[in-house]
Amino acid sequence: xxxxxxxxxxxxxxxxxxxxxxxxxxxxxxxxxxxxxxxxxxxxxxxxxxxxxxxxxxxxxxxxxxxxxxxxxxxxxxxxxxxxxxxxxxxxxxxxxxxxxxxxxxxxxxxxxxxxxxxxxxxxxxxxxxxxxxxxxxxxxxxxxxxxxxxxxxxxxxxxxxxxxxx
Amino acid sequence: xxxxxxxxxxxxxxxxxxxxxxxxxxxxxxxxxxxxxxxxxxxxxxxxxxxxxxxxxxxxxxxxxxxxxxxxxxxxxxxxxxxxxxxxxxxxxxxxxxxxxxxxxxxxxxxxxxxxxxxxxxxxxxxxxxxxxxxxxxxxxxxxxxxxxxxxxxxxxxxxxxxxxxxxxxxxxxxxxxxxxxxxxxxxxxxxxxxxxxxxxxxxxxxxxxxxxxxxxxx
Numbered sequence: 001x002x003x004x005x006x007x008x009x010x011x012x013x014x015x016x017x018x019x020x021x022x023x024x025x026x027x028x029x030x031x032x033x034x035x036x037x038x039x040x041x042x043x044x045x046x047x048x049x050x051x052x053x054x055x056x057x058x059x060x061x062x063x064x065x066x067x068x069x070x071x072x073x074x075x076x077x078x079x080x081x082x083x084x085x086x087x088x089x090x091x092x093x094x095x096x097x098x099x100x101x102x103x104x105x106x107x108x109x110x111x112x113x114x115x116x117x118x119x120x121x122x123x124x125x126x127x128x129x130x131x132x133x134x135x136x137x138x139x140x141x142x143x144x145x146x147x148x149x150x151x152x153x154x155x156x157x158x159x160x161x162x163x164x165x166x167x
Numbered sequence: 168x169x170x171x172x173x174x175x176x177x178x179x180x181x182x183x184x185x186x187x188x189x190x191x192x193x194x195x196x197x198x199x200x201x202x203x204x205x206x207x208x209x210x211x212x213x214x215x216x217x218x219x220x221x222x223x224x225x226x227x228x229x230x231x232x233x234x235x236x237x238x239x240x241x242x243x244x245x246x247x248x249x250x251x252x253x254x255x256x257x258x259x260x261x262x263x264x265x266x267x268x269x270x271x272x273x274x275x276x277x278x279x280x281x282x283x284x285x286x287x288x289x290x291x292x293x294x295x296x297x298x299x300x301x302x303x304x305x306x307x308x309x310x311x312x313x314x315x316x317x318x319x320x321x322x323x324x325x326x327x328x329x330x331x332x333x334x335x336x337x338x339x340x341x342x343x344x345x346x347x348x349x350x351x352x353x354x355x356x357x358x359x360x361x362x363x364x365x366x367x368x369x370x371x372x373x374x375x376x377x378x379x380x381x382x383x384x385x386x
Contacts, residue, residue: 055302057290062298065383151291158288 030103039093043101046091049084056080057154064144071138078128078135078143081150085128089121105165113160120157127153173355175258176348177227179366183219184345187212187275191323195316202292206282206381209294213279214377219272221369228358229259236269237262255339258356267326274319281312283380295383 032044060077063069097106110117127150134146190212197205223232237245245262255261260268283296286305297305333339344350 051303054286054288054290054306058286058293058297058302058305061291061293065298148291151289154289154291162288 032101037100039095039100042091042093042096043104043106046096046106047101047104049087049091053081053084053088056084057151060147064140064147069140071135074143075132075135078132082125082128082132085121085125088124089118092117103165105162107161107163110161117157117161120153120160124150124153124157170351170353171355172349173258173352174348174358174360175229175344175350175352177230177360178348179218179222179226179369180230181345181348183215183222187215190215191319198316202287206292206294209279209282210377210381212275213380214373216272216275216279217376218369218373220276221372222361222365225361225365225369227361230361232269235260235262235265237265242266252337255333255337255341256352258350258352258358264329267322267329271319271322271326274315274322278312278315278319281308281315285309285312295381298383 032040036044056077060074060081063073063077092106092110094111096104097108097110098104127146131143131146131150134142137143190208194205194208194212197208222230228234242262242265245257249263257264283294284300284305285308286293286297286300286302287309288306290302293305300308330341333341
């Protein structure tokens with residue numbers, strides 16, 4: 001540390017300490033209350049389901065960005081995305097929004113604009129089903145293109161029906 | 168003020184400073200809907216931070232950490248002079264401003280570091296190293312990326328307020344020297360410059376690090 005001297009080293013150490021403290025301060029543990037009712041349980045279950053969906057979609061994208069993607073990994077993840085997309089319409093029972101879980105990112109529009117939401121969800125289903133079909137082949141460019149279409153379906157729905165969580 | 172116009176900030180310090188201003192604004196704007204551009208802006212900022220750290224050891228005298236990072240005593244002594252209306256004459260960063268420089272550089276480094284691992288909510292857009300972390304971890308890092316940006320905004324606000332304070336209270340224009348590189352000081356501190364090869368090494372180093380990380384840090 002001779003190059004920067006004691007004072008600079010101290011400043012760096014303080015900075016890192018502050019950053020770690022800030023990180024710890026916002027790391028939260030959102031645990032479902034023990035006496036949760038059905039709507040609250042649904043809100044937490046939905047969160048887990050979206051995490052599973054996100055994990056599969058990320059796995060798909062990570063693989064497709066590799067120099068030589070494994071089709072087996074792509075197909076497995078595309079399969080999970082498609083099965084989650086089929087289940088998704090059941091994840092939103094009435095009353096399972098922020099009133100059931102304050103950190104929920106579901107907007108009230110999911111229910112007030114139920115027709116629009118259903119149509120967005122079914123668009124996602126269509127794109128995800130098409131993705132499994134394309135992924136059954138081995139044309140990586142076609143798979144990438146359909147992955148993008150599927151992402152557009154995710155994003156389209158998020159823009160209208162998802163809000164930033166209150167933390 | 169009587170005195171002479173002297174060379175203060177070397178070219179690289181000024182270029183890095185103003186590029187950071189532009190790229191930070193651009194990154195802020197592109198963070199929501201233009202994540203592809205946001206990534207490129209982040210790589211550029213990463214390169215600038217790497218370069219500035221290198222320049223802090225190898226650059227011109229006023230750019231060097233060793234010349235402006237001071238201990239608590241010097242900082243306290245300088246802080247006591249803040250109330251006075253006399254023109255500020257530190258040839259470079261003053262001991263208090265040095266804290267701001269170090270803090271901004273650190274927070275910027277943390278910011279681009281977090282950005283490398285960030286995963287967007289749709290699990291489509293992501294930083295180049297995000298394949299090393301799970302979706303959940305990547306989302307958590309995205310939240311830290313956002314929180315750290317608030318810290319960065321606060322630091323920039325303090326920086327700009329300090330500049331305004333010097334302009335109004337001390338009638339010292341600190342912006343113009345950061346543009347021209349020259350300032351009127353009572354006497355020429357005779358700041359040493361840096362040879363050209365160090366600039367070239369720094370640019371190559373910064374570009375190599377930014378490129379390597381942008382490509383997912385794979386050999």
